[in-house]
Amino acid sequence: MATESAVLPASLATGQRSLGDPSLGYPLLPPLTSGCPRTGTEEVSYPLELDYAYARLDAAALFAPAARTGLERWAPLLPPLHAPGLGEGGTPLVEIAPNVFVKDESRNPTWSHKDRLNRCTVSAAVAVGAHGIAVASSGNHGASAAAYAARAGLRCVVFTGPDLTPALDSFLNAYGAVVLPVPWEARWPLLRQAVERFGLHPVSNLTGTHTGHPYGPEGYKTIAYEVFQDVGVPAAVFVPTGYGELLFGVRKGFDELRRLGLTDRVPRIYSCESAAGAPLATAVARGLPAARVEVGPTRAYSIASPVSGYRGVLAVRGSGGRPLTLDDTQLEAARQELAGNGLWAELSAAAGLAGLRSLPAHELPDDGPLVCVSTSSGFKDRATGSHSTAPVAPEWAGVERRLLEAGFEL
Template sequence: MSRYDGQLACVRCDRRYLAPSVALIGGGCPRCADEGVPANILPVLDLTGMDHLPVDLAQPGLFRYRAMLPLAADTRPVSLGEGGTPLVDLPHLAERSGVRGVFLKDESRNPTWSYKDRLAAVAVSKAVEVGAGTVVVASTGNHGAAIAAYAARAGLRCVVLTLASVPATMKTLMQSYGADVVALQHPADRWSLMRELVATRGWMAMSGFANPPAGSNPYGVDGYKTIAYELVEQLSRPPDVVVVPVAYGDGLSGIGRGFADLAAIGVIERVPRLIAAEPFGPLAAALASGASVAGPVPVQPSVAFSTASPFGSQQSLAALWASHGAAFATPDDEEIMATQLQLAQEAGVYLEASSVTAAVALGRAAAAGVVCHEDTVVIIGTSTGLKDVGATAARLPDVAVIPPSVDALDDALTARTTT
């Protein structure tokens, strides 16, 4: 039975919207927008009388938690078998960080190899529910690929507004799922165009179009709640800290909301502390100064391009405040890429640069005393390094071509160890 009655609430002012029009989805709260502070509007569930997490194993993928998702009871879910991703123990990272344990929630195991599949599954299911024929998304890659795949599954048209600067691999992936992909030069151009398309053509936004950003499709944000549900089922005790790579905070917000659900129904005692990993630190700056708005901060090109935002969102701040959390900037490209190879070579996990910022931020948190030796930490591995192999290859030696002899092999191995 669905616990959702159609209401959305602003994360900043708590104004309620009942069954809002498609035109409102992606733009956030009109009242807050008028005040110059865009803020997302997110689903409100009625958890009255609940004392456990309902799981329906007959449902596909993450929809086994569909009673906790913002869909009508008769909506047929659009699923590719997403969710149920493994936890990978990272003992070396735990030792370096000085904590009890570190686990990687490996979201690269999802159908399009990123955690965006969780958002896409719920958001596209909602698009089908409301009768949308076309979905539109602004994306540098993972988000667009996920929406394109799920739209293909649902038989919907998908239009992706990307940036000319994104890696060719990302563009190829989005196009391969049948999306109509066009590139623009500047991020804000995508948002203004999407706003016009939503208003004039009735397309349903799968990401946000507010400027500064407020967050993505609110129904899709709740898809990330399922990460929290899975973590509590997978671990013998709830994690003390969860570190999430953050741009506009969809994942951070959703995970926090999932833990809040579990606390509200008595499954856990408290929400774990959330830590935002962000290349340039708008959230960290806001928390340090006590500001109610995060950013803009100076930015530059980054290997973690998908999270390299000058702004933090209101939904991110709300999640951090609610969990007594923290945020850390991770601006050093060489540190990120060195950590990527370190995790790959010591733990067998190959994460996209934006994902690796979670491990870098954990080091920052340990140095600052934000995590302690008794803590169990989960880092969210949002996507695979295969999405941008070029960034990794640029920091690796060329593969030697040798004749078929042991001596030639030894020479090549010796040369590798001395370079």
């Protein structure tokens, strides 16, 4: 098993707290991966978050410039990082237009934001002595979980869909994961059985409405910390949204900055969902803690979720933002805009910018920077590798013709 070469700062995490009833607290271990046992019902499961001894933190020292990289940079405000890292975090904030910035999470070790989550969830698996982890994933989460499990010396089982692309299959197998493509609706029941019968630690959702792992969104808080260090508190953050874990983590990070006295406000938070389903937008519109929806056809498979969770509702509530829904045409336009700025994003990852571009100018906040999170690399799209460029004749006439067709002028 790999180990860190340096002693990490101590985590100030003190326990788990129910989001369904914040007065209900639980010990830090074991992680309650099926949600709060005292507030959940057959209709909705309520996640947990971690609480911290904030009064013991020297916030000025923690947020001072530092050479340390990886999530250990923020160890006091994260669960204990028992799993070794891969240099996750520290991704660039790229200005693509005046006052419009993209937080490019494709620069993480497995090319997605999920690395921040899995550094924390695999740490929990190590803490409880699990010999392996299990995850249900369409791609990004599984690849990341497999990488962090390999780094920590754990086995990894990935339940994925029947339409797994050869590229993602190779990606998962490269880390030694056991890859199990099954029908989409069978993934979670089989995941639960694998967890119960083989003693694997679940690092993805086990419940009907989404709860996920209580440690996971804590890793996403670090996006807010990094944005704050780069541009302060932005006017708004636009976040690609499936289950809402990333959304919740970003909001919690800014809430903590306010709690620690480093700022007096939080940004408006906009969830950016695929219009093919949009369970969070449905839940907010109906005043529900979570919702289930039918998912229609879309190429944005990473955010095409049939269920939402209570975290997403909490993230947008009271921020001044709101849920946004985007169709594939809007997502494709945003992806092309990102590519025109040198950023190759998965279609789902372009949802943040698509959300910003969907708002009329008079609705855009003008009291600070606008930040769009781009969650993953274009490598993750299912169509990647299908493009084939026709060969050009090996003489100048052929080259000239191709350049003229591309719009070049002599």
